[in-house]
Amino acid sequence: xxxxxxxxxxxxxxxxxxxxxxxxxxxxxxxxxxxxxxxxxxxxxxxxxxxxxxxxxxxxxxxxxxxxxxxxxxxxxxxxxxxxxxxxxxxxxxxxxxxxxxxxxxxxxxxxxxxxxxxxxxxxxxxxxxxxxxxxxxxxxxxxxxxxxxxxxxxxxxxxxxxxxxxxxxxxxxxxxxxxxxxxxxxxxxxxxxxxxxxxxxxxxxxxxxxxxxxxxxxxxxxxxxxxxxxxxxxxxxxxxxxxxxxxxxxxxxxxxxxxxxxxxxxxxxxxxxxxxxxxxxxxxxxxxxxxxxxxxxxxxxxxxxxxxxxxxxxxxxxxxxxxxxxxxxxxx
Amino acid sequence: xxxxxxxxxxxxxxxxxxxxxxxxxxxxxxxxxxxxxxxxxxxxxxxxxxxxxxxxxxxxxxxxxxxxxxxxxxxxxxxxxxxxxxxxxxxxxxxxxxxxxxxxxxxxxxxxxxxxxxxxxxxxxxxxxxxxxxxxxxxxxxxxxxxxxxxxxxxxxxxxxxxxxxxxxxxxxxxxxxxxxxxxxxxxxxxxxxxxxxxxxxxxxxxxxxxxxxxxxxxxxxxxxxxxxxxxxxxxxxxxxxxxxxxxxxxxxxxxxxxxxxxxxxxxxxxxxxxxxxxxxxxxxxxxxxx
Numbered sequence: 171x172x173x174x175x176x177x178x179x180x181x182x183x184x185x186x187x188x189x190x191x192x193x194x195x196x197x198x199x200x201x202x203x204x205x206x207x208x209x210x211x212x213x214x215x216x217x218x219x220x221x222x223x224x225x226x227x228x229x230x231x232x233x234x235x236x237x238x239x240x241x242x243x244x245x246x247x248x249x250x251x252x253x254x255x256x257x258x259x260x261x262x263x264x265x266x267x268x269x270x271x272x273x274x275x276x277x278x279x280x281x282x283x284x285x286x287x288x289x290x291x292x293x294x295x296x297x298x299x300x301x302x303x304x305x306x307x308x309x310x311x312x313x314x315x316x317x318x319x320x321x322x323x324x325x326x327x328x329x330x331x332x333x334x335x336x337x338x339x340x341x342x343x344x345x346x347x348x349x350x351x352x353x354x355x356x357x358x359x360x361x362x363x364x365x366x367x368x369x370x371x372x373x374x375x376x377x378x379x380x381x382x383x384x385x386x387x388x389x390x391x392x393x394x395x396x397x398x399x400x401x402x403x404x405x406x407x408x409x410x411x412x413x414x415x416x417x418x419x420x421x422x423x424x425x426x427x428x429x430x431x432x433x434x435x436x437x438x439x440x441x442x443x444x445x446x447x448x449x450x451x452x453x454x455x456x457x458x459x460x461x462x463x464x465x466x467x468x469x470x471x472x473x474x475x476x477x478x479x480x481x482x483x484x485x486x487x488x489x490x491x492x493x494x495x496x497x498x499x500x501x502x503x
Numbered sequence: 504x505x506x507x508x509x510x511x512x513x514x515x516x517x518x519x520x521x522x523x524x525x526x527x528x529x530x531x532x533x534x535x536x537x538x539x540x541x542x543x544x545x546x547x548x549x550x551x552x553x554x555x556x557x558x559x560x561x562x563x564x565x566x567x568x569x570x571x572x573x574x575x576x577x578x579x580x581x582x583x584x585x586x587x588x589x590x591x592x593x594x595x596x597x598x599x600x601x602x603x604x605x606x607x608x609x610x611x612x613x614x615x616x617x618x619x620x621x622x623x624x625x626x627x628x629x630x631x632x633x634x635x636x637x638x639x640x641x642x643x644x645x646x647x648x649x650x651x652x653x654x655x656x657x658x659x660x661x662x663x664x665x666x667x668x669x670x671x672x673x674x675x676x677x678x679x680x681x682x683x684x685x686x687x688x689x690x691x692x693x694x695x696x697x698x699x700x701x702x703x704x705x706x707x708x709x710x711x712x713x714x715x716x717x718x719x720x721x722x723x724x725x726x727x728x729x730x731x732x733x734x735x736x737x738x739x740x741x742x743x744x745x746x747x748x749x750x751x752x753x754x755x756x757x758x759x760x761x762x763x764x765x766x767x768x769x770x771x772x773x774x775x776x777x778x779x780x781x782x783x784x785x786x787x788x789x790x791x792x793x794x
Binding site for chain 2: 486
């Protein structure tokens, strides 16, 4: 009696799991509840808060290419920086409307992603890593030389960002900035979530897991990788534009290797390929950085480094990887 | 015309000296990536430790140059074995992203530790009287210390090549790079081999950091700011090879020196463009075996 029913039961459960995979779970509301609560609980940290929210969007864009398509990049700051400069230059040259600034940033960053992706995405591993890094570094050198447009090493001065929707000024406490970043992040997350659970997203995971097999079943591997690269570049551009508009300043650092590296570190700490790694890793890293650099302004690098080593040793796969293992062990009992 | 010739010779000379330092440091990284499948972004830390130990022993303790060199290299190699046994070992062939996080954490810690012990400034390298000044090669004078660097690089390349081609250890390394599981099946103790290869690689990095302390200034950010150069040499040269990084280091060293001399305001732009072109042409590097 138990014999025949068990497999069909398992089959049904598997089918249900696949069919319901895309449905929202109540747990997914948690980051947004925390973000809204933080707005009321920590009114004096809203400037840091909006930086965190914008960086989460950046890390989310990296998660799309790294966690889903398996493209290891050390140059995503290229798109972040291009977005930041696009929004920044628009605002400094007399068009300070924030939302159209975001759209322009997404478009320009997406175009840069298309051009560079078409060139470099044929390779993988260390070679691809170096090529992404080089694209970002060459853009950094260009921004440094094009001083009349970008302000060069002094940074882009004189941005004037108009009130949001013509109604809400960007106030000195950062209230508007925080809510603006939160809404944009939510929109970005929604797009990313839709993308990941679409057939397109599944085929990306397939490419990550077994590229040869995807070729064999006739999936256009190169084109799919390029498309997700462009989408991710556009999201990264929006994130850069958010930082530019809310801080009203763009420095060369937006294109630097440090930014590509640190966002990668934040994402790995959170967990890659879960869509929520960014929501855990970025706040952990940025708040730790803020705290450590206040306690110990000279040597905080040491504590961040130690934290990273401890995460790898005790929680490989990041915080979400650890949670997954704990849940699995608990279920197995 | 003679001034053109003079600057060409000068560029080639300084470029080759820079290339030797790059090669000494990067060859170990190529081996760890090719042999153990481990992305060691902290490789520059070993070079920095070598440079720091060398300058400290010479400047503060007055240890003579050859002894300081031997001490710096062997201490770094010994320290690297501890690190390999305690931390690196368990991540071999594993998830690349965990490796990146681990080694970047080590780099961050080393940056802060170096700043704590030695302060934020670069450590001066004072070559011994025997190796300072100029050497006259008949047609023109060359700085003696840089000539010494080039000779050292040439000696190390030859030794490494002979070791890899002619010794049992070298054969085992080549076998394991080609096919790790097959090498294990025929009875090669890969675990011990990894430790020895790792110690050799970090010892060579320490040698490069110590000898090259006046080419690449020894300061707390050393491992971070030179990382891109080391990675370029490894990627262009190809993983797990001895010859590849040598050719790549020569290309990188000479081109970088040349363009910084001819067109200083564009700085490092050309070296990146060149690397990009080389990698598009040969994605596995010039002499790459494994992708």
